[in-house]
Amino acid sequence: MINIWEVKETNKMIEQENLDVRTITLGISLLDCIDSDLQKLNENIYNKITRVAAGLVKTGEEIERNYCIPIVNKRISVTPIALVGQAACKTPKDFVEVAKTLDRAAKTVGVNFIGGYSALVSKGMTKGDRDLICSIPQALSVTERVCSSVNVGSTKTGIDMDAVKLMGEIIHKTAEATKENDSLGCAKLVVFCNAPDDNPFMAGAFHGVTEEDAIINVGVSGPGVVKKALEQVRGENFEALCETIKKTAFKITRVGQLVAQEASRRMGVPFGIIDLSLAPTPAVGDSVAEILEEIGLEYAGAPGTTAALALLNDQVKKGGIMASSYVGGLSGAFIPVSEDQGMIDAVEAGALTLEKLEAMTCVCSVGLDMVAIPGDVPPATISGIIADEMAIGMVNQKTTAVRLIPVIGKGVGETVEFGGLLGHAPVMPVNRHGCEGFISRGGRIPAPIHSFKN
């Protein structure tokens, strides 16, 4: 039988170390909503989302009450809208109408974000894909809860450099379109390489076409718990360090697994995956950077950071994988800048640069995430940064992503305030040497040699 010390340990994690379930994300297929009439398409989408997700928020709250574990977000991901909307949407403006429908449906069911305003163009773009991408700046400026993502490359297909070029411009236009709010629209826009079909985390969540009609995916969290556990092995060797991370990751993931199974049972929707990510928040004691400091670095970004992050990521996976029957999504440690107080401190101390962050993305689960850059950085430079990050993902057969925020009207040294879970961020300097000639070549970068495995 469970003893009092085990009960106390669990409750201490929840009450003092910010253990929570970061998100229950309900993936919904919209493939059966497709219609060639735009109004009918919008009706179908609204009706399906509000029907399938009707009980999502209530179910999440019931589970919170039953186990006294906070479930911070209840969210929805849908089939990439470029696929769903192509038959009806003939212009970017038509796609914006679909974005508004998603926003309305999200508000009706009470979720804070809905992901899937997306296009998958890792090899090339159809006219519909291009129209959706071109509609992103407007779609993100007229909606509140819609999140957008574009997959521009994969290990199997290479990188669509036309899409990379276009996304540099789109990110810039989105920043312009939302400049009244510190270019907040860009915080809801991710560019991916090797995007997973079952990611529960925003802004990059979408419901892949390989998935069934509806599915529950859960993202766990808990950097604070790992940090506290590591305080107990301060100064000990790497074996002790790794063992501690693994055991802690196991415990965190088991809670996620329980919540996922409960949500699945109560809603009558199959369980998909657990995403084993250490997802920080701006709250003190809920930071991945603080774990890196506890491992022995003065700040995240100091020499040794990439190695420390590599072992952290690996041990989280090793501990988590045994705790859940299905693991997927992004699974690893997130290193967003604005959403992690330790990262913000590291940037402000001059310890963490964009180039070091890029190196870190080679060994962690995602990429350049929530990085604020000066608003006058040209689109071609943004495309260059995207291309670098996509190449890391393509060659290393992993997911990489870019969520950059060119803050219009602000420069290096200034700070942007996004509020809530998105936090605040110091504007970081960018290498200003040009890459126009590279980006404007057009076409695609071929898939790497090691992708040919058949």
Add this chain to the structure above:
Amino acid sequence: MEKKADRTIITVVGKDTVGIIARVCTYLAENGINVLDISQTIVQGFFNMMMVVDMKGASKPFGQCAKELEQAGEEIGVSIKCQREEIFNKMHRI
């Protein structure tokens, strides 16, 4: 067929005072909740109690019991928490 046990962990944490256990147990008895196990300890002057209870015969739904116990705790200056047992089993047992 007899209903399956519905095990819940009640934890009580706070400053030690007369009648904490009595107050909690009275509530449980009045609401058809059976106590299976109690363990208790004092850590740094703080009263820590864990009860394993079976709620299969409870006269009220889980959420309401949890809320009423929480209120009862506030009245006597302790924090009372109800959690279904699975969260602990999942975390601490393979």
